[in-house]
Amino acid sequence: INNYPLVIATWDVKNATAKAWDVLQKGGSAMDAVEKGCNVEEEDPANSSVGYGGLPDREGKVTLDACIMDEKGNYGSVVFLHNIVNAISVARKVMEKTPHVLLAGKGAEEFALSQGFKSQNLLTENAKKAWEEWKVKSEYKPIINIENHDTIGMLTMDKNGNLSGGCTTSGLAFKMHGRVGDSPIIGSGLFVDNEIGAATATGLGEEVLKTVGSFLVVELMRQGKTPQQACEEAVHRIMKKQPDRKDFQVGYIAVNKKGEIGAYAIHPGFSYTVYQNGQNNNVIPKTYFS
Ligand code: SD4
Numbered sequence: 001i002n003n004y005p006l007v008i009a010t011w012d013v014k015n016a017t018a019k020a021w022d023v024l025q026k027g028g029s030a031m032d033a034v035e036k037g038c039n040v041e042e043e044d045p046a047n048s049s050v051g052y053g054g055l056p057d058r059e060g061k062v063t064l065d066a067c068i069m070d071e072k073g074n075y076g077s078v079v080f081l082h083n084i085v086n087a088i089s090v091a092r093k094v095m096e097k098t099p100h101v102l103l104a105g106k107g108a109e110e111f112a113l114s115q116g117f118k119s120q121n122l123l124t125e126n127a128k129k130a131w132e133e134w135k136v137k138s139e140y141k142p143i144i145n146i147e148n149h150d151t152i153g154m155l156t157m158d159k160n161g162n163l164s165g166g167c168t169t170s171g172l173a174f175k176m177h178g179r180v181g182d183s184p185i186i187g188s189g190l191f192v193d194n195e196i197g198a199a200t201a202t203g204l205g206e207e208v209l210k211t212v213g214s215f216l217v218v219e220l221m222r223q224g225k226t227p228q229q230a231c232e233e234a235v236h237r238i239m240k241k242q243p244d245r246k247d248f249q250v251g252y253i254a255v256n257k258k259g260e261i262g263a264y265a266i267h268p269g270f271s272y273t274v275y276q277n278g279q280n281n282n283v284i285p286k287t288y289f290s
């Protein structure tokens with residue numbers, strides 16, 4: 001039994017992990033695998049928190065955040081991106097073709113168009129309907145595991161044990177216009193250190209940002225914790241300051257250099273998908289509250 005190659009991703013995203021696994025099986029790099037895997041979810045209109053079909057902000061605009069990181073520690077990111085489905089692929093272009101690591105808004109969109117990406121309306125009829133229904137009360141109350149669902153954070157390890165990661169989202173439904181979450185921010189929504197391991201997050205981005213969650217998970221693994229222990233401690237770090245607060249979800253997944261994995265979330269309802277040893281499984285991790 002080999003621990004790697006492997007693909008692990010937040011939520012039930014078997015089509016995405018299967019795509020990434022396929023790229024790895026054909027000898028593709030961890031970086032190619034993570035990009036192609038994440039693209040599957042971005043293009044799926046049924047997934048309401050990423051890419052095409054993502055739920056909009058309060059103004060009815062779908063705005064995307066994404067980042068990607070390779071085994072050399074290179075990183076690229078786009079935030080507040082409009083009208084482009086494959087935000088993670090734009091993030092990869094930022095990494096590979098610009099002297100920068102992060103492009104925002106109009107500038108990110110113009111860069112994407114210059115790289116040959118197509119402009120398209122990302123608001124589907126279903127997402128528009130959900131927004132119109134939301135507008136009646138206009139209450140901003142992210143619902144655990146529902147509006148927060150399906151942001152894809154993916155970690156890939158190729159047959160040589162090299163790591164890459166990606167994270168792509170339309171963010172929280174009905175967020176303020178201009179809001180950016182944890183997903184595209186290095187160290188918060190994603191971190192990859194090829195010496196140690198990698199981690200990615202999902203859930204209420206504000207809480208992940210305040211604790212620089214994914215960097216924390218990787219640094220805890222550097223100190224000798226298993227991926228499981230590291231994910232648990234990162235969740236505890238959030239809950240320590242607000243032990244009784246039950247109205248939000250955060251989930252972490254992690255992998256170390258041996259190809260061992262870990263996952264932990266605040267509430268039940270979170271799951272992750274792992275493709276390892278030729279098997280694609282959706283798994284329910286332990287949680288802080290039962
Ligand atoms: C955000 N962390 O924008 C993302 C949302 C998310 O599943 O993970 N949804 O805060």
